[in-house]
Amino acid sequence: MTEWTSDEMMTVAAARALRDGTRCFVGIGLPSTAANLARRTHAPGLVLVYESGTIGAKPDRLPLSIGDGVLAETADAVVSVPEVFNYWLQPGRIDVGFLGAAQIDRYGNINTTIIGDDYRDPTVRLPGAGGAPEIAASCREVIVIVRQSPRTFVDRVDFVTSVGYGSGPGDRQRLNLPGRGPVTVITDLGILEPDPRTCELTMTRLHPGVAADRARAATGWPLRIAESAGTTLPPATAELAALRALQATVRQSSPAKESA
Amino acid sequence: MTEWTSDEMMTVAAARALRDGTRCFVGIGLPSTAANLARRTHAPGLVLVYESGTIGAKPDRLPLSIGDGVLAETADAVVSVPEVFNYWLQPGRIDVGFLGAAQIDRYGNINTTIIGDDYRDPTVRLPGAGGAPEIAASCREVIVIVRQSPRTFVDRVDFVTSVGYGSGPGDRQRLNLPGRGPVTVITDLGILEPDPRTCELTMTRLHPGVAADRARAATGWPLRIAESAGTTLPPATAELAALRALQATVRQSSPAKESA
């Protein structure tokens, strides 16, 4: 049997979550790796849209940044940054928004702004919003990919950079947010989905070899694990080979660490 | 001495009003002819902007329409129609707006919408606004080129499609219109300019051979003729030759009548 890392399992699981033909707004780092893996495996018709304005990019290697030249060279269309937000993201043309997070809470709200309780004097200053608030609002659905730990999976985010389900059922409707919100959160331990009744993120799948207690210990709220929760199918040989070949394209073009 | 028509005199006078290097928003018909004549005579560096989105067009023949291919082929940049209005006209980047009129009144207001006093049941339905209201508002100054007759030069336009000086001094400021308004009106009989005190269009120049009474008779309000009013310099041989060569380019490419 092939060996794999938990990051590889996470990336493969995220790639699987993307159906072929889907229009996907991709952030750099793990989302971009997963989306490019999907394009190389089961979803060759995946449409990748990057906030740099590259629509339908078909990179033959992993892009090193959101504005990598390979995206412009292979895109169906390259548009300005205002246009990508106004004409392409805002009207709900994108099926899936693919986000990372520094913190995510039990209702799928995302923080990438500050750690601490004082915006003017934070414990940690994070990069900020970027495209995330409008991706989280406007895409038909959102997939989050993030490593699971008590520091990251918190009861309530210190700062709502991007809205998930707010404080629970009905909040997205009340806020008039057009998209469905975060339907899947993929971590290195398993997969979480919002409970259809309470909107609380609930573990619906654990990756092979991950015990329920480990997932609970990595979560900053009393984590519910669905009774029906199964085990993620381990990465297939072909998936792993494709992922490793993809990551090798980075090492070839530069030794830069690919994550943000 | 060369013979010329009053339309030729008018077009030459309009061309002369354009200084070299000026950025000029050009409507089709007489304004386009005059602007292209200026480019071929004293103002080779005139920047022609057409509402079709062609910026810095350098046509080698008279364009037959506002969207003539020769404009796109020779422009510095071709932009979308929303962009030409939003990024180029609206912020006041254009020095001179060059307009025609179906009716113009003593305060330089322009009507291209309807003749008659009932918008819902007009005597004559005209084409409408097109780009004119915003050209008249946003260009640093406006030049109007129009044949003079009592039907056209009216005391008060039936419909204000594009604002000149409204009902007199201070109106443009009150309306917060950024440009100076119509600084010159060029006709087949002479040239009118707003009186600096009253804003009323006043004849400041008559074309050669045009008597003051004829200009008065062609005007629907008691036309003031400036005491200092002189006579327009007749078209020079070179101007006439350039104009006729320009118009011959139309006859060569098509027999269509070039005016709107």
Place this chain on the structure above:
Amino acid sequence: MAEITSLSDAVAELVRDGDTVALEGFTHLIPVAAGHEIIRQRRRGLTLVRMTPDIVYDQLIGAGCAARLVFSWAGNPGVGSLHRFRDAVRKGWPAPLEIEEHSHAGMANRYVAGASGLPFAVLRGYTGTDLAAQTATIKPIACPFTGELLAAVPALNPDVGIVHAQRADRAGNVQFWGITGVQKEVVLASRRSLVTVEEIVDELAPRPGAVVLPQWTVTRVARVPGGAHPSYAMGFSERDNDYYREWDAISRDRDAFTRWLEESVLAA
């Protein structure tokens, strides 16, 4: 998702009686053949939207397809008036025509708002003119930061947006160049869209100034060489200026128009 079909199938599937339909193309690339197909399929009660209604809209109006016109400049460019449009507005022939009138800047921004998923757009426009009093879709709006008053216009989101382009590939990705007008905006703003093209090619080679619409933004593509006549498709055809001039005489007279319609459109 763009399906490549015949023009008649595309119009039959996309355009319904009572729809709001926008045919755009700014002098260049006017989708005239698609307009004629709408006439042949005898659609009725349409709200027709177009910045510059010209000959093809005169024809649609004269053929009785339209109940309403949303526009900013209605004329026969370089020639004069639109006689079928005037007859419909003034005499209600062959059907009464309501109008909703804007400036070019207003119409262009209404499409931008429509393409952007916004309910309205803001511009410096209409100030001091008589248009705002006649057009309910022009309202004042105050800047929340400076208090300055500007004009607001509501988004245009046609049921069907129709444009003509130079080419598409076999997947239905569309490419056009030259004067590109508001064509991208109208396709993105519309619920359904039809693009007629000069040719269908294996691959869309990049071109200076070209706009590409990915196939998933277009509902139907139909190959209609010359589909912009009497306007032009840069690189494929020249503008037929005689046609514009000759239209004046044909359109002045109801009988001459009706004969033209029978012979040139309905019998085609």
Place this chain on the structure above:
Amino acid sequence: MAEITSLSDAVAELVRDGDTVALEGFTHLIPVAAGHEIIRQRRRGLTLVRMTPDIVYDQLIGAGCAARLVFSWAGNPGVGSLHRFRDAVRKGWPAPLEIEEHSHAGMANRYVAGASGLPFAVLRGYTGTDLAAQTATIKPIACPFTGELLAAVPALNPDVGIVHAQRADRAGNVQFWGITGVQKEVVLASRRSLVTVEEIVDELAPRPGAVVLPQWTVTRVARVPGGAHPSYAMGFSERDNDYYREWDAISRDRDAFTRWLEESVLAA
């Protein structure tokens, strides 16, 4: 009207203490050399504007040029945090740094409003987030037609807009292609503008995807080959990913940073 000068003359003439200055370039074509020239000329009290403040803004902040930062994503892309930015925000070293924080969509629309001569822009943005409570330049606005509430943001009109482009001609017309970001908007929105270019050519041959800025929209052009390093200029250079990675260690430590500044910028 664009004048072609040296980079040092251009910065000396255009950038003044206390100015609002925007250096744009979305990953591609970042005008880094111009930023270093601002550091060398020891400008102080600047309001720095940029959607994605990255290494060059970390350097400007660390060098003490900035009093205020208007931004939407501040990080070292693909690597991590901006340590000079963090140090200025949290410890006020070498000078306190006020921040005004938006999302990308908000910043992009602020430039669009600036380029359009409008006082504000409207977007679907910020709803439900904590940003609006911290940022005075985000306000609600109601659609005058539907009543729907949206977000308004004020126009950005920097005193100086600075971008890097592939080339200009001898008259100062500018051309750039690839990922074009918000560069057109920032030049059009700014009172004065500087474009550094890889090369100056006799004629700007049309290119697919190229944006052209006519010379009368640009104040100064300076030829600075490699002026986007460590970012890239498509067709001229590759992104120097090592530089981004190595910046992390240099910028973590005030002394290491100060040494780097002396050796790599001030002595250059």
